[in-house]
Amino acid sequence: MHSRNPTLIPAEVAVPVGNAAVVACVLGVLMGGCLTLNGASLAAWLDGAKLSLAVPLQTYFVFVCLFHMLEFYITAHYNPTRLYDDSFLLQNGSEYLLAHGVGIAEHLIELYFWPQMKQYANIALAGIVLVVAGQTMRTLAMVHSGSNFSHKVAIKKRADHELVRSGVYRYVYCRV
Template sequence: MSDSSAPSSPGIIHEFPRDRIQEHINGSARTNLSPMYIPPPYLPGGKRALSGVSIRAFGLGIALGISTVLTLELAYWGNGLWRAPCFIATLAIFHYLEFDMTARYNPPDASISSFLLLSNGIGYAAAHASATLELLIRYWLYSDYAPRWLGLPFHIPRILPSIPTSITVGLGATLIVVGQLVRSAAMRQAKTNFNHVVQWTKKADHVLVTGGVYAFSRHPSYFGFFWWGLGTQLLLGNRICFVIYAVVLWKFFHHRIIHEERHLVSFFAEDYIDYRKRVPVRIPFIR
């Protein structure tokens, strides 16, 4: 990140006062110090700005801490709204790990967008907002803990039979943990071969990874996110959003896998074709 020689690309040349102070302390007679070159992407406002990384990590940490406390407090008192802060905590962990795994195992591609906070588009935010809204509406209509001033003057009967909370919460939490672990393991094992964006051209160091979780699923990061997403809706107890999430995620990954594998076949030819025949995706109805 620092270089004593100024490169050909435009950047910022900066002399840090602490360098001169250190020279004075050490008794050095040198007065001409080599300036430090800071690449523009690392400066505030750049796509790799360290200040941008720190503020996002700080915000996710605050969200995780507050949400965890609220989850435990509401669950202790038996209030069903504990699911809302638990959902936020789950999202905070997911987005932090997206950047952390990229920074650790694929540092050349690590940037602010690796958090995936805004780069997934408005549809991603709308999906999570809808999931939270369904939980709040269900709480408003059926919870015994809802304030009386929020109650309706008439009763709305449940259309579908209720499912024990222990089943939905247990299964949802399991899918979330398994999905997150598989996705993070995929990023760790693929290293620089992993990218959040479908690659159109093959890099010189791009290799086909077929071991570890890639021997279980040929797209383990998609497998992980698919089941992670459905797990969040089971945890929330959402029936409508569970169906919507399943349909939207399936269509998204089905289209993306077809598109991505065209490029992978062009990159690795028969090696990838044999791998595709041998290893499934493990998302239902996607071969």
Template sequence: MLGCLEEPRGKIAIAVYLAVANGFLLLIYKGPLYQVAVRACFLGFTFGCGLLISVGQTTWTHFGWYMCSLSFFHYSEYLVTAIINPRSLSLDSFLLNHSLEYRVAAASSWVEFIVEKLLIPDLKQLRWLSLAGLLMVLFGEGLRKAAMLTAGSNFNHIVQNEKAQSHVLVTSGVYSWCRHPSYVGWFCWSMGTQVLLCNPVCVLAYTLASWRFFRERIEEEEISLIHFFGEEYVEYKRRVHSGLPFITGIRVGS
């Protein structure tokens, strides 16, 4: 598959496909709808390429798994948001432009994979380790989407500073296991992608960076939740763990 993509014909075919797809979308959709369609088309194309690489006779199989995992995560973020909370839906719901740090982290993982594949090819053929990473990805993806669906219209990608009339404290389902299942799912998913790629440097870097990000995010979010729900959330906080190791959230009086 990769050999085919490296040939001139393969490159031309991809360029023609993208040009035709974008032209077709431009004719059908206008403005914001076109922007959504282009992103969905790009993610679908990436997923398809990853699937072909995954089933092809190549040493890049695990990178194909990664491509499928990454594209599905971003597409499903938009799709599930559209289902549960369409009022908050925007292009940012794809999380493709989450932050500069996120884009740098993604690019770093690609660079590490390619460099180590060239210098230590056997490291990238640890199938049992990649399978373990794939299971982490599937678990994390499933937990995050279960959290989003359980929270329904209460879920938002942006921490809310003002309580909406429909905003309620969700403590059932996966929220009875931990207070922040969507963050736990994303944490597990992000680490899983690097285990899947057998990227030792990025496994460590992702773990530390993600832990720090979610510690700060949880503290910020829990300030709002205590403001919204008062003692009800404090009691819930005492009863249920945050879900992430060594993260207790904002401190409250005993």
């Protein structure tokens, strides 16, 4: 039998780790629930039922959860010295919450007054492709910048900071 020698998590780290675990759990449950509901809706649609009008909103929540989980995960994996319990980027201020609220309200208003607007599969597919492309570009940018990336806006250049010109940045940097 293999015995483990447990190590105590230092007190100054325990609360942030616990906070991160709770946030990850909530995001995972919300994303998993929406994926499950979407899967059930798509299965019913393939059997001839009408596609649920909830699918677009559920898909939105899947992508929002994925974005926030990737922000934390990519930072943890590629730049752990800049990892904080708020690296999920959920504390982006009232403007961020207002933007999501307005977007959801717009969706619900359109759904109520003009439900036919939610039936254009080609537009929905184009939106999904754009979201996936944008998220892929963001994630690659974080990966390629490595330790040079931080969610905190720097006012002064750190001694160890370098201008990244490789990866996705080789296509976008300015030659000054």
